[in-house]
Amino acid sequence: MRTRKLIAALAFAGASILVAAAHADNYEIDGQHAWVTFTIKHGIYGIAHGQFDGVKGAIVMDKADVSKSSVKAELDVASIHTAFDQRDSDLKGPDFFNAAEFPTISFESTKVEKVDDKTGKVTGNLTISGVSKEVTLDVKLLNEAQAPWDATLTKAAFSATGKVSTADFPMAKAADGFGLGPEVEIAIDLEAVKK
Amino acid sequence: MSALLGNPMVTTAALPLLLGIALALAARFVLPAASPVLTLLWAALLLFFYWDTLGPPGMPPAAASQKLIYLAFAGIVIGLLPERVLGRATSLLAVIVFAAAFLWLGWRRLAGGSLDLQLIAALAVGLLTLIGAAMVVAQEASPSPSAEEPFLAPAAVLALSLAGAIVSVLGASIVTGQLLGSLAALVGGWCLVQYVVMLRGGAAAAWSRGVEFLLLYAAATVLVQVALLAPKANPAALILSSLPLHVVALVCGPLQNLLPGARPLRPLVAGILIAVPAILAIVTAIVWAPHGAALGFS
Numbered sequence: 001m002r003t004r005k006l007i008a009a010l011a012f013a014g015a016s017i018l019v020a021a022a023h024a025d026n027y028e029i030d031g032q033h034a035w036v037t038f039t040i041k042h043g044i045y046g047i048a049h050g051q052f053d054g055v056k057g058a059i060v061m062d063k064a065d066v067s068k069s070s071v072k073a074e075l076d077v078a079s080i081h082t083a084f085d086q087r088d089s090d091l092k093g094p095d096f097f098n099a100a101e102f103p104t105i106s107f108e109s110t111k112v113e114k115v116d117d118k119t120g121k122v123t124g125n126l127t128i129s130g131v132s133k134e135v136t137l138d139v140k141l142l143n144e145a146q147a148p149w150d151a152t153l154t155k156a157a158f159s160a161t162g163k164v165s166t167a168d169f170p171m172a173k174a175a176d177g178f179g180l181g182p183e184v185e186i187a188i189d190l191e192a193v194k195k
Numbered sequence: 196m197s198a199l200l201g202n203p204m205v206t207t208a209a210l211p212l213l214l215g216i217a218l219a220l221a222a223r224f225v226l227p228a229a230s231p232v233l234t235l236l237w238a239a240l241l242l243f244f245y246w247d248t249l250g251p252p253g254m255p256p257a258a259a260s261q262k263l264i265y266l267a268f269a270g271i272v273i274g275l276l277p278e279r280v281l282g283r284a285t286s287l288l289a290v291i292v293f294a295a296a297f298l299w300l301g302w303r304r305l306a307g308g309s310l311d312l313q314l315i316a317a318l319a320v321g322l323l324t325l326i327g328a329a330m331v332v333a334q335e336a337s338p339s340p341s342a343e344e345p346f347l348a349p350a351a352v353l354a355l356s357l358a359g360a361i362v363s364v365l366g367a368s369i370v371t372g373q374l375l376g377s378l379a380a381l382v383g384g385w386c387l388v389q390y391v392v393m394l395r396g397g398a399a400a401a402w403s404r405g406v407e408f409l410l411l412y413a414a415a416t417v418l419v420q421v422a423l424l425a426p427k428a429n430p431a432a433l434i435l436s437s438l439p440l441h442v443v444a445l446v447c448g449p450l451q452n453l454l455p456g457a458r459p460l461r462p463l464v465a466g467i468l469i470a471v472p473a474i475l476a477i478v479t480a481i482v483w484a485p486h487g488a489a490l491g492f493s
Contacts, residue, residue: 086367089485093367094260094424100313101259101303101424130257170258173250173370 023064027156027192029057029073034190036075040166043179050091052105054079059192061156066114071122075105095178096171102129110134118142122160128169137162137188154194162186206247207376214240215384219400223392228400231275237406238271241413244377248370259300259420260370266296270412274405281404285332289408293325296416301423316430317422320437324415327351327440332408334447336401342458343465345389345401347443350462350469352410353382354439358473359418362436362480366428371421378414386466394459411440432480438472 034055042048054076062068077099080091092099109124119140126135137160147153166174166182174180218236222228245264246252253261273281273288281288298305301321304314331348356379364372389399402410415437422433446454446465453468454461 086485089367089427090369092426093369094258094420095368095370098258098260098424100307100426103307131253170253170261173248178369 024060024062024068026195027059027061028195029055029059030155030191030193031055035188036190037187039185039187040181041183048082048180050080050082052076052079053081055190057107059156066112066120069112071107071109071112071124073107077103077105096174098129098170107135126164129171131169133164133168135162135164137186155191156194157191158188160186160188203373206244207373208380211240211244211377211380212384215381216388217384219385219388222400223388229278229403231405234274234403234405234409238274238409240381241267241271241409244374244381248374248377259303259424262300263374263417263420266299266416267409267413270409270416273412274409276405278404281408285404285408286329289329289332290325292412293321293328293415296412297321297325297419300416300420304423312430313426313428316433317419319434320422321419323434323437324419324440327437328411328415330444331411331440332404334443340401342393342399342461343446343454345399346386346462346466347446347469348402348407348411349382349386350466351439351443352414353379353386354470354473355418355436356382356414358432358436358439358476359414359421361477362428362432363421363425365480365484366421366425368421368425368428371417371425375414375417375421378410378417382410390462393462399462415440427485429480429483432476432483435472435476435479439469442469442472
């Protein structure tokens with residue numbers, strides 16, 4: 001009798017997990033279709049632009065309960081480029097992103113909030129050069145669809161924007177030493193492949 | 196005034212040069228060169244330039260650049276130990292604290308696992324500065340010092356710092372370049388006054404063991420950080436930058452015969468000999484600069 005009850009309980013728990021999992025879709029960031037870009041005030045003049053090419057990570061999207069969604073992403077610091085080699089070297093150096101000591105920048109969400117059917121806010125810890133700061137990104141789901149040329153391929157596309165300050169990370173001299181920022185505007189466009 | 200202090204050429208060169216001159220004048224007219232008060236003044240100036248170039252200390256320090264000021268502070272604490280304690284164990288202490296500094300600054304880099312040319316150069320610089328510093332601090336003060344003796348350790352710190360500054364800036368690590376430049380100017384100001392004193396027939400003041408230790412430690416740890424982390428620093432130039440410390444031992448030994456008999460020329464020739472590896476380092480860094488010898492953030 002006790003064994004039957006236990007089996008029934010386990011079956012119920014298993015079914016519940018399956019139902020919950022059915023709502024959550026797992027995606028892998030498509031590094032070939034990911035643009036993580038930033039802009040920062042350059043001295044007393046204009047706006048400088050940069051981009052990280054090396055992007056990877058995973059997204060869990062739960063449409064039924066958005067708060068159960070999550071994002072985990074990693075940027076390869078060595079992949080930074082700003083359309084000028086010498087500046088790229090400077091940015092990889094210890095004055096800025098310090099690629100030799102901290103080869104990756106990571107982001108891990110701690111909270112996802114729904115704003116409307118297509119937009120939300122993703123809050124998480126952004127870790128640069130070993131220092132983590134909470135950052136909130138405004139995220140928009142652009143589309144989610146099966147590829148017309150491949151029935152096995154489903155992708156979702158997102159846009160996200162946010163702001164950070166160089167003063168929050170071990171590059172505090174960026175502003176008063178080099179006249180950069182300190183505010184950095186982040187703009188992300190990426191596609192993710194459903195697993 | 197704030198615009199003047201915001202100019203990196205002022206804080207990296209002019210201000211430390213003037214402060215080095217002021218310290219040397221203080222050692223000449225106000226305080227004995229071995230006074231702990233003078234050591235404290237050196238320490239205060241050192242921390243000022245660390246703070247000015249690296250920003251306020253991060254707690255806990257995550258990046259190596261945030262650890263530098265703590266290492267400088269450790270060097271100051273050791274430098275303030277009584278002379279009799281330092282005198283007995285300075286070489287051993289130097290080996291221990293230099294090795295500890297290298298491991299603390301470089302553990303992430305070493306744990307990264309890729310033994311590339313840059314890391315090999317960093318390991319060489321770490322080892323050479325450790326041995327060189329131990330050799331410099333092991334030199335005993337003579338009862339009747341020769342004309343060049345008070346200049347040997349300062350010349351080594353000056354040459355290492357100046358070469359390190361240029362290698363650092365050309366290697367895409369500008370802040371450490373500024374810091375080493377400040378150290379070079381500070382020590383340069385001291386040397387300038389001492390040389391004028393000697394030319395006027397006086398005796399140049401030597402650094403106390405404490406000052407010698409804290410300045411050697413500061414300059415060498417910043418150079419190690421450059422070697423570990425500056426992405427484009429020339430490996431050969433880095434190794435050459437660390438060699439002035441070793442030439443000090445040679446000038447006290449086999450190269451002694453190269454020093455002229457004329458008293459005013461002896462510190463000059465000794466200084467030039469100590470600076471030879473530093474000059475080669477600067478030339479190497481400039482000739483093989485990855486982006487040409489353009490200095491400054493782009």
